[in-house]
Amino acid sequence: MKLARDGIPTITFLVLAAAAFAFISPLPAAVLAVLAALVVWFYRDPDRTAPDRDGLFISPADGRVVEISEAEHPFTGPSVKVGIFMNVFSVHVNRAPCMGRVDYLEYVPGKKIAAFAPKASEVNERNLVGLSTPYGPVLMVQIAGLLARRIVCRLRRGEVLEAGQRYGMIRLGSRVDIYLPKDVRLLAKHGDKVYAGISSLGVMDS
Structure with a gap:
């Protein structure tokens, strides 16, 4: 293993x-x-192969979809936010949802309330990674939860990621939010169980 x-x-x-x-x-x-x-x-970290499809966004985390909502961030502008809750039994390694260049990095200290609560996206400790992609900016937010004690992110500005590439992890249960382009066609729905690097969240129709 x-x-x-x-x-x-x-x-x-x-x-x-x-x-x-x-x-x-x-x-x-x-x-x-x-x-x-x-x-x-x-700490298991299984090998996974990302699906090969243009315009596809895959899950950055193992877990369950607990939120789908309209959102906005200075890096992305208007977008669609998908929140994924990772429990203590999930694989906790995070992966890139698509190919892109790291153009935004920000660490925000904060609280550690239960990560499945929508409020956690705004008040909890979190790490933000913004990717410039061919389909527009995409934001990944690693959010510490009630039991999480460390967010790991090894990226640098200017680094180019491939879809499904490992970029960090969160220890002991947490949440990852992903901000997708507002014109995305969602493939996942609230309550779906998803897996990092292989489960499809949405696609850009061309």
């Missing part, structure tokens, strides 16, 4: 600690082994 690199130090520590306690006391060793297995499951 492929693992997100952010989890390697924690997993290594737990495995070594479990091995060490195996020579001292079996109960702590068993507890640490179970904890290590849970952490391995949390």
Whole structure:
């Protein structure tokens, strides 16, 4: 199983600690082994192949669609926002929804209320990534949730992403909002379960 690199130090520590306690006391060793297995499951990072279709926007996160609404941001202008809630059992690696160049980056400190609430998009800690694409600007917002303790984003301005490319993750349950061009034809609906890098959210008809 492929693992997100952010989890390697924690997993290594737990495995070594479990091995060490195996020579001292079996109960702590068993507890640490179970904890290590849970952490391995949390940091799983399966390989995925993005669908090849012009004008298609794919999900940036695993989870369930909890919001679809009209929105506006200085980077995108009027747009359609799709909110995806990631629970603790989701794969937490985030992926680019389409090909594009990173032209906007912003980190906003904030609260950590339950990420499935629409208000979380406005008040929670979040990291914003704006992509310039052939179909207009697209904004991805990684939002910390009630249990989330770290947002990871490794992008730099000017970097070019391919559809489905990994760009970061959020630890322990959270939310990702994506702002799509206002003329997008939505393919996903409220309540749909989606998967990063493979599930279609919308398409630009040409």
